[in-house]
Amino acid sequence: MELRGFSDEYAVLVAGWAVDAKEVALLSGQVEYPFPEELKASWRKVDPDIHSYLLFDGDQPVGYGELWLDDEEDEVELARIIVDPKVRGRGIGLELVRALLPPAVAAGYSEVFLRVRPENAVAIRTYHRTGFVDVPAALMDEWNQGQPIAYRWMRFAGEPTWLAEQLPPAEQVDAGGLRG
Numbered sequence: 001m002e003l004r005g006f007s008d009e010y011a012v013l014v015a016g017w018a019v020d021a022k023e024v025a026l027l028s029g030q031v032e033y034p035f036p037e038e039l040k041a042s043w044r045k046v047d048p049d050i051h052s053y054l055l056f057d058g059d060q061p062v063g064y065g066e067l068w069l070d071d072e073e074d075e076v077e078l079a080r081i082i083v084d085p086k087v088r089g090r091g092i093g094l095e096l097v098r099a100l101l102p103p104a105v106a107a108g109y110s111e112v113f114l115r116v117r118p119e120n121a122v123a124i125r126t127y128h129r130t131g132f133v134d135v136p137a138a139l140m141d142e143w144n145q146g147q148p149i150a151y152r153w154m155r156f157a158g159e160p161t162w163l164a165e166q167l168p169p170a171e172q173v174d175a176g177g178l179r180g
Helices: 008-015 021-028 092-106 121-129 137-144 170-174
Strands: 002-005 050-057 060-070 075-083 111-116 132-134 152-156
Touching: 002 092, 008 021, 008 060, 021 075, 050 092, 060 092, 075 092, 092 111, 092 121, 092 152, 111 121, 121 132, 121 152, 137 152
Parallel strands: 075 111
Antiparallel strands: 002 050, 050 060, 060 075, 111 152, 132 152
16 A cells, blocks of 8 residues: 555546545535535645645555644644545555554644544544544534534544654655645
């Protein structure tokens, strides 16, 4: 498996991975299903603080995720994580999150967070396996104010040994990494 930067040629393919209205909303902010045809090629928000990635298995894209960089809050959020429905249930989500963590940590922010729908037990198990823990309930309540639903917020609790081995040397981050 290899994590690569996203290119727009894959926008229609990734949009097709949304199998219900919830997934369309999480990926695009739209609440229509199926994915609106007019948005399939332009659903992704292009912003210098959003880094989009595809996880490839050989030449085949199998997962998509974003890193949202927030200088003001000194944090990174893993977002819009989706796996091709043809390969779900095979550990691809775990591989995707593990692949997103090195660039998230290497960005140099003090915290790495994510939010997940509380009923998404499979994703929550995946996030626990990769080192995420729930934020305190009071903080979760505060962060959910103004959100469309009450998300379960999680923070990355540390660097498991598998992650430390994947981080780029500090000079690569300083010389052209995500932060700087």
